[in-house]
Amino acid sequence: MAVFEHTDDTVVVIVGSGAGGGTLANELCQQxxxxxxxxxxxxxxxxxxxxxxxxAFLQTAWLDMRMTSGSWRVARxxxxxxxxICKTVGGSTVHWAGASLRLQEHEFKAQTTYGAIDGANMLDxxxxxxxxxxxxxxxxxxxxxxxxNDIPGLPGNNNFxxxxxxxxxxxxxxxxxxxxAINSRPRxxxxxxxxxxxxxxxxxxxxxxxxxxxxxxxxxxxxxLELRTDCHVAQIEHDDSGKVTGVVxxxxxxxxxxxxxxxxxxxxxxxxxxxxxxxxxxxxYPDGLANSSGQVGKNYMRHMTGSIYAVFDKxxxxxxxxxxxxxxxxxxxxxxxxxxxxxxEMETLSLGLPFITSFLDPGGWGRExxxxxxxxxxxxxxxxxxxxxxxxxxxxxxxxxxxxxxxLPVPNVHFDDHPNDIxxxxxxxxxGSAVYHAAGAIKAIETPPYPSTHNLGTCxxxxxxxxxxxxxxxxxxxxxxxxxxxxxxxTTSAAENPTLTIVSLAIRQAEYIAExxxxxxx
Amino acid sequence: MSQQGxxxxxxxxxxxxxxxxxxxxxxxxxxxxxxxxxxxxTLSTLSEHEGQTLLRMTRQLYPxxxxxxIYYASLVNELDSExxxxxxxxxxxxxxVTDLDAALGIPWLDLSDGNQLTVLRSMEFTPFFAKxxxxxxxxxxxxxxxxxxxxxxxxxxxxxxxxxxxxxxxTWLPDPPADASPPAA
Numbered sequence: 001m002a003v004f005e006h007t008d009d010t011v012v013v014i015v016g017s018g019a020g021g022g023t024l025a026n027e028l029c030q031q032x033x034x035x036x037x038x039x040x041x042x043x044x045x046x047x048x049x050x051x052x053x054x055x056a057f058l059q060t061a062w063l064d065m066r067m068t069s070g071s072w073r074v075a076r077x078x079x080x081x082x083x084x085i086c087k088t089v090g091g092s093t094v095h096w097a098g099a100s101l102r103l104q105e106h107e108f109k110a111q112t113t114y115g116a117i118d119g120a121n122m123l124d125x126x127x128x129x130x131x132x133x134x135x136x137x138x139x140x141x142x143x144x145x146x147x148x149n150d151i152p153g154l155p156g157n158n159n160f161x162x163x164x165x166x167x168x169x170x171x172x173x174x175x176x177x178x179x180x181a182i183n184s185r186p187r188x189x190x191x192x193x194x195x196x197x198x199x200x201x202x203x204x205x206x207x208x209x210x211x212x213x214x215x216x217x218x219x220x221x222x223x224x225l226e227l228r229t230d231c232h233v234a235q236i237e238h239d240d241s242g243k244v245t246g247v248v249x250x251x252x253x254x255x256x257x258x259x260x261x262x263x264x265x266x267x268x269x270x271x272x273x274x275x276x277x278x279x280x281x282x283x284x285y286p287d288g289l290a291n292s293s294g295q296v297g298k299n300y301m302r303h304m305t306g307s308i309y310a311v312f313d314k315x316x317x318x319x320x321x322x323x324x325x326x327x328x329x330x331x332x333x334x335x336x337x338x339x340x341x342x343x344x345e346m347e348t349l350s351l352g353l354p355f356i357t358s359f360l361d362p363g364g365w366g367r368e369x370x371x372x373x374x375x376x377x378x379x380x381x382x383x384x385x386x387x388x389x390x391x392x393x394x395x396x397x398x399x400x401x402x403x404x405x406x407x408l409p410v411p412n413v414h415f416d417d418h419p420n421d422i423x424x425x426x427x428x429x430x431x432g433s434a435v436y437h438a439a440g441a442i443k444a445i446e447t448p449p450y451p452s453t454h455n456l457g458t459c460x461x462x463x464x465x466x467x468x469x470x471x472x473x474x475x476x477x478x479x480x481x482x483x484x485x486x487x488x489x490x491t492t493s494a495a496e497n498p499t500l501t502i503v504s505l506a507i508r509q510a511e512y513i514a515e516x517x518x519x520x521x522x
Numbered sequence: 523m524s525q526q527g528x529x530x531x532x533x534x535x536x537x538x539x540x541x542x543x544x545x546x547x548x549x550x551x552x553x554x555x556x557x558x559x560x561x562x563x564t565l566s567t568l569s570e571h572e573g574q575t576l577l578r579m580t581r582q583l584y585p586x587x588x589x590x591x592i593y594y595a596s597l598v599n600e601l602d603s604e605x606x607x608x609x610x611x612x613x614x615x616x617x618x619v620t621d622l623d624a625a626l627g628i629p630w631l632d633l634s635d636g637n638q639l640t641v642l643r644s645m646e647f648t649p650f651f652a653k654x655x656x657x658x659x660x661x662x663x664x665x666x667x668x669x670x671x672x673x674x675x676x677x678x679x680x681x682x683x684x685x686x687x688x689x690x691x692x693t694w695l696p697d698p699p700a701d702a703s704p705p706a707a
Contacts, residue, residue, distance in 0.1 A: 054660070054664055152704045155690060155705060156703030157690050158689065161695050161697065162695060175698075175702055177704070185707050194678075195683045196678045197678055197683070198678065315673070317688065319675070320688060321683075321685075321689035326703070352669075353663050354660070358660065365584060367585050373672065376674060377672065
């Protein structure tokens with residue numbers, strides 16, 4: 001691994017090592033560009049992960065203080081845990097389920113397709129599916145996505161069998177074991193899936209793609225990467241011309257450090273990324289960096305979500321094997337006859353006994369609750385995930401009084417469902433229940449959203465500087481050498497799990513940065 | 523204190539009403555066997571009456587008829603240890619039991635099943651109730667013996683996962699076709 005001087009102002013500094021930052025680091029290093037990658041968490045590995053839900057949660061989750069407000073139920077059930085994302089090398093690619101879906105063409109044009117919607121801050125993406133297609137192909141190859149590049153699909157587990165039977169009886173046509181960044185065959189020096197059932201806990205076999213053991217070691221092997229772990233970036237600094245010059249961070253001993261940079265890319269996930277820009281306010285940028293539009297932190301999206309867990313009179317053992325073992329895509333299109341704009345995916349999901357009891361009905365107790373836990377063995381589950389609409393009032397702000405251990409204001413996450421989200425969730429709950437009833441369920445249980453795993457949109461890309469924070473390459477409109485490199489860029493959320501798109505955007509951004517650097521444009 | 527211990531303590535301190543906060547206690551559960559009910563309670567700080575009341579309360583909160591008292595007793599032991607180390611917790615639990623007993627003017631343990639639930643519902647949004655509930659929902663279901671009872675098999679990596687151990691052994695529904703669910707490698 002390379003070591004760079006803190007005063008080396010030729011390096012690219014990347015904040016965050018997840019899907020966006022980890023991929024970007026490798027893509028830049030492969031092109032000979034020197035990178036300092038700052039990660040707030042520590043470095044783990046498959047040998048250190050736990051097949052244990054609570055242990056893994058405490059090991060990998062981002063547990064720093066956060067606040068919530070708004071009418072979403074997460075604010076009531078988990079007031080200091082708005083998001084279930086990771087603080088470790090690899091970021092949330094340690095925790096993700098692996099679903100790798102391309103966005104649909106119309107989803108890049110949400111404003112044009114859906115039209116104006118009251119209360120929603122609609123906008124088209126400044127790029128199209130055609131623009132992104134070559135990068136989707138590269139990402140699918142890089143990540144080894146099943147059902148692409150001649151990679152077979154994964155074998156379905158029991159949970160999928162139940163979904164498949166119910167879905168096809170109901171008339172759904174597009175039901176299969178998904179496009180997953182989990183090896184169905186050995187590939188890229190990683191083995192194939194052992195059906196452990198602990199995808200969310202960090203894959204102990206390494207079959208699931210994570211930047212932790214793919215992009216990052218590959219970047220290190222180039223000699224162009226210095227990864228600094230346990231480093232929490234507090235502020236991005238700039239000079240009088242307005243260009244950023246580096247970052248201030250607290251190292252593993254809590255000592256304040258400064259790293260100079262030629263350019264800075266922020267990939268801290270959609271809560272920390274705007275928090276960092278807002279915490280970097282200066283006399284020249286009193287509203288925070290790259291915020292002339294006022295859009296930094298706004299349009300926070302977390303996907304319309306919910307789950308259906310159903311109990312049967314015979315065993316399922318849903319926890320055996322891939323957590324997200326299959327998908328129904330029939331509801332993912334835009335069909336307003338259902339009473340809402342956009343669409344949703346239905347994907348199997350399972351939780352072990354420790355988590356199902358905490359999430360099935362948060363706060364629930366008594367016999368109405370435990371009668372279903374008694375049938376845990378006979379339970380099947382699916383997650384409902386769909387497009388939620390950008391709203392300016394759904395936003396990340398700095399809390400007035402609460403500070404973290406470094407004295408930095410903690411983020412507040414405000415969220416209210418849009419009526420469109422409520423209508424979609426209602427439809428999805430009904431359809432998900434119908435799937436399980438068609439398979440013979442005794443009872444289908446509607447489970448409210450978990451703390452957010454898909455956090456999007458808080459530094460969105462836009463054609464015009466007044467509508468968003470960055471351009472189609474993630475370069476901020478205001479500051480040419482400051483980039484947004486994670487899901488914060490999303491203009492709208494689309495229905496699909498976002499990781500594949502984040503990785504594709506990072507590959508595209510790396511190409512653009514290399515070009516700009518070689519042309520001395522930055 | 524280990525780094526994880528510190529992390530847990532911080533999280534507990536900051537997590538407010540989050541049920542997850544109580545996760546920290548889970549790993550302390552020990553597998554008890556053989557002995558029945560009260561014999562498993564070893565109280566240091568709480569009184570016998572408080573212990574018995576909490577034992578009944580944890581079962582009323584998360585009733586499983588087929589689960590022996592011993593699993594609930596270990597939760598009460600954990601609450602007792604917390605009370606020993608934290609005077610605030612001790613006061614919260616002691617006052618909570620007093621309130622349960624005062625609700626209908628009859629010791630709560632002497633109330634009928636239905637009346638016990640009525641009193642619990644009336645206290646659902648108190649810190650005492652939240653404390654006992656979050657401790658119970660996390661710790662009760664984080665015990666490997668309880669997992670086995672409910673048919674959850676836990677750790678899988680050391681056994682090679684489920685690829686050869688029944689990940690697709692369900693036979694009461696038709697198997698999906700190979701294009702939807704290809705065979706394993």
